[in-house]
Amino acid sequence: MGDLSTDIEKAFDYRGDITLALKDGRAIVGFMSNREPKGAVRCRDPFVEMMVAGSDEKQLFKYSEITKIEFTGEDTAAGKSWEEWMAKEEAKKKNAIKT
Amino acid sequence: MPVPISQAWTVASYVLGHKIKGTKRYPLVLMLEPLFRCNLECAGCGKIQYPEHILKRRLSPEQIFKAVDECGAPMVSIPGGEPLIHPEIKEIVEGLVERKKYIYLCTNAILLKRKLDLFTPSKYLTFSVHMDGLKEEHDHAVCRDGIYDVATEAIREAIKRGFRVTTNTTLFEGADPVRVRAFFDEMTRIGVEGMMMSPGYSYSHAPDQQHFLQRSRTQDLFSKILSNPKKEWAFNQSPLFLEFLMGRQDYECTPWGNPTYNIFGWQKPCYLLGEGYVSSFKELIEETEWDNYGHRSGNPKCANCMVHCGYEATAVDDTFGTWNGFARTVKLTLLGFGASKPLNGNGHANGGVHLNGSRESTNGHHVKSEAPVGCGSGCSHHHHDEKEHEHAGKN
Numbered sequence: 001m002g003d004l005s006t007d008i009e010k011a012f013d014y015r016g017d018i019t020l021a022l023k024d025g026r027a028i029v030g031f032m033s034n035r036e037p038k039g040a041v042r043c044r045d046p047f048v049e050m051m052v053a054g055s056d057e058k059q060l061f062k063y064s065e066i067t068k069i070e071f072t073g074e075d076t077a078a079g080k081s082w083e084e085w086m087a088k089e090e091a092k093k094k095n096a097i098k099t
Numbered sequence: 100m101p102v103p104i105s106q107a108w109t110v111a112s113y114v115l116g117h118k119i120k121g122t123k124r125y126p127l128v129l130m131l132e133p134l135f136r137c138n139l140e141c142a143g144c145g146k147i148q149y150p151e152h153i154l155k156r157r158l159s160p161e162q163i164f165k166a167v168d169e170c171g172a173p174m175v176s177i178p179g180g181e182p183l184i185h186p187e188i189k190e191i192v193e194g195l196v197e198r199k200k201y202i203y204l205c206t207n208a209i210l211l212k213r214k215l216d217l218f219t220p221s222k223y224l225t226f227s228v229h230m231d232g233l234k235e236e237h238d239h240a241v242c243r244d245g246i247y248d249v250a251t252e253a254i255r256e257a258i259k260r261g262f263r264v265t266t267n268t269t270l271f272e273g274a275d276p277v278r279v280r281a282f283f284d285e286m287t288r289i290g291v292e293g294m295m296m297s298p299g300y301s302y303s304h305a306p307d308q309q310h311f312l313q314r315s316r317t318q319d320l321f322s323k324i325l326s327n328p329k330k331e332w333a334f335n336q337s338p339l340f341l342e343f344l345m346g347r348q349d350y351e352c353t354p355w356g357n358p359t360y361n362i363f364g365w366q367k368p369c370y371l372l373g374e375g376y377v378s379s380f381k382e383l384i385e386e387t388e389w390d391n392y393g394h395r396s397g398n399p400k401c402a403n404c405m406v407h408c409g410y411e412a413t414a415v416d417d418t419f420g421t422w423n424g425f426a427r428t429v430k431l432t433l434l435g436f437g438a439s440k441p442l443n444g445n446g447h448a449n450g451g452v453h454l455n456g457s458r459e460s461t462n463g464h465h466v467k468s469e470a471p472v473g474c475g476s477g478c479s480h481h482h483h484d485e486k487e488h489e490h491a492g493k494n
Contacts, residue, residue: 015148031153033363034376040386042378049376051363053152077148085142085242 007069008035008048017073020050022065029072033058101293101333103222106201113173114419124355124384126172127412128203130370132361133158133191134180139207141241147180156362160190166360167200169380176203176227176357183210189217196223203227205267207241211253220261225335227295228254230266232274233282240269251289258290265335268296272316276323283332293335297407298344300371313403318346328435336407338431339414339424344405348414352393352401356412358383368392370408372400 011018011032020028030052037046046063110127117125134157137147147154158166167175175195182188183206195202205227218224231240234247257264266286270279286294298317321344334341342348354369364376365383369392377383393401393409401409417424 015150017150031150036375040377041382049363051153051156053150056156073150076150077145080140080148082142089239 004063004066004069005037008032008037008063008066011035011048011069011071014071014075015077016071016075017053019070019072020048020061020066021068021070022061023067024065028052028059028061030059031073037063101335105222109173109199109201110415111419114415118420124353124389126170126355126358126380127415128174128176128357128408129167129170129172130357130359130408131158131163131166131175131177132179132359133163133177133182133185133188134362136184137179137181137207138184138209139181139241139243139246146178153362157185157187158360158362160187160194163191163360164194164198166365166380167195167198170358170360172200172358174201174203176205178205181207181210183214188214192218192224196221199223201225203265205229207246208250208253209246211250212256215253215257215260215262218262220263222263225263225265225292226254226257227265227267228291229268230282230286231268231270233278233285236274236278236282254289254291264291265293265295266291268294269299270296270320271299274320276320279324280329284329287329287331287333291333293333295335295407296344298405300404300406314405315346317344317403317405321345330435337411337414337418338428339417340407340411342427342431343410343414348417350410350413350417351395352404352409353412353416354392354409355384355387355389356416357408371404371406 012035014032017029017031022028028050030050032048033051034049035047036043036049039045039047043060043062047060048063048066049058049060051058114127132146134154135147135149136154137144140147177191179185182204185191188204192202192204200223202224204224206229208226208228211226211228228250229241230247230250231237237247237250238244254264254266268279268282283294298321321341325341325345339348343350352369357370358380359366359370360380363373364378365380366373367375367377367383368387368389372392377386390396392398394404418428419425
């Protein structure tokens with residue numbers, strides 16, 4: 001469960017869709033909007049919340065139901081940090097000076 | 100007067116009511132994010148990077164009203180995303196006005212002129228326009244040429260039609276105090292009701308921290324900008340918060356002062372750190388481990404943060420929680436920032452007595468709660484949240 005917990009934390013921080021493989025054989029594709037490692041009022045066991053395309057409702061899955069997590073969607077934040085943007089701006093300026 | 104007297108009175112009586120009741124933690128400004136989609140993609144914005152099916156989602160007016168009613172804050176800030184994209188923004192604003200909430204609708208103003216007809220001028224409605232400086236700085240910050248001109252034209256039109264308009268500005272490392280002052284002059288000339296500003300969020304583990312202001316540099320920058328303010332400048336913010344930015348006042352964060360609600364739920368613990376979500380405001384207040392956050396908590400994510408959503412609420416609590424805070428607020432309002440003194444080394448410009456009679460400490464720990472009379476409720480589209488920083492680390 002240690003590795004799964006780590007993967008869940010990474011999935012929660014990921015800005016793209018992921019795929020949850022469940023013990024019952026289902027594969028759930030969506031955005032992990034939340035995870036609660038200690039459980040909460042609405043579910044006492046540790047759980048994750050998924051927002052699945054085409055469904056308005058958040059779907060809740062217990063950690064114990066999950067066998068594997070894959071990062072299957074594009075990371076929408078990739079390459080969009082301030083640092084990268086500034087680097088691109090600098091490169092543009094340098095090119096402009098050269099030409 | 101940077102805010103209408105009725106708004107100041109509403110906030111004052113609300114805060115005092117909680118003081119009298121002894122409420123430990125109460126909200127002042129609800130940060131309502133009805134959607135994440137935006138028509139700009141500003142450099143470093145951490146609020147809009149989501150898969151398409153998430154960007155398509157919106158809070159319904161019913162969800163919003165339920166959250167607003169549960170929260171009870173007298174002010175509602177509507178950042179996003181770009182709220183004017185929301186197809187039901189008219190109904191949302193009308194519902195909030197009906198509830199007598201002071202609304203700060205945060206917008207980049209690209210759609211403002213076109214959508215003004217949807218709204219009716221009201222003391223409850225303020226358009227808080229995202230402006231990160233003069234033309235050169237603003238267009239650079241929003242990564243699109245011409246937006247400054249579009250925004251200023253929309254501001255002029257909104258003012259002409261009788262709407263309340265403020266600006267909100269985020270300042271980063273490298274900001275030029277002289278240019279910022281010139282920007283204040285220009286916004287004052289245009290006729291905005293007030294201006295709001297905040298440093299960008301800084302997280303010490305972030306690889307791009309060189310662009311975010313560390314505490315001492317924040318204080319230095321804001322001192323240069325505000326030490327000799329012009330009389331005609333009006334700020335829609337607590338003067339004590341501005342003093343805090345200048346390093347003349349030490350405060351602790353009150354993250355519950357500006358709770359955030361969006362399509363994921365109530366965000367723990369604050370507008371900037373999305374560490375999880377709960378389904379009710381009650382859960383947020385009761386189940387968040389608040390001691391883990393704030394400048395003095397030792398949490399590295401909070402170490403350099405001086406952002407308004409954490410600290411302006413504290414300043415307002417100081418104003419209405421201590422006689423001294425109230426007196427300083429009045430003095431600064433009447434005489435300006437030149438009237439204040441640097442810190443005495445204990446973290447406070449001077450000591451004070453709580454309105455309940457108890458002596459306040461001089462280390463700032465007494466300060467508990469919420470946001471601003473002049474409310475820096477305006478969002479900044481440049482708040483990098485925690486996820487953004489972690490992504491920045493990967494990329």
